[in-house]
Amino acid sequence: MGFNEDVFDVVRNIPDGRVTSYGAIAKCLGDVRSSRRVGWALNQSFKVSPLVPAHRVVNRLGMLSGAIHFPPQRSMEDELAKEGVIVKDGQVVTFDRYFWDPMTEL
DNA sequence: TTGTTGACGCTCA
DNA sequence: CTGAGCGCCAACA
16 A cells, blocks of 8 residues: 555645646656556545645646546646646646656655 | 556657 | 557556
């Protein structure tokens, strides 16, 4: 059960108004190739406490690939917009400016 | 137990 | 630019 917890831990450390990618998290945890598992872990994130700001995690291009898995109340776009992250057409605008790398910043 | 799937990422044509 | 294919690995039918 370590992987999921590690993922949650990292995600919970993402500052407001910042985002990161599945690959970056996977890399931070030691294996960039397991990026798919990060998505799976975040799937579980809905039922853990405290809540994990999974909306701050997007794919490496800044697209909200996982938006469809969010309940309408917590749509990634809304939550991100609330934090000052501009999202257009399901993609984070100027993703580079918001990117937060757990490798270097944690 | 085996086969498929997927909130990814990278490479090649 | 678009599409196809591959590696990875846990969950699930």
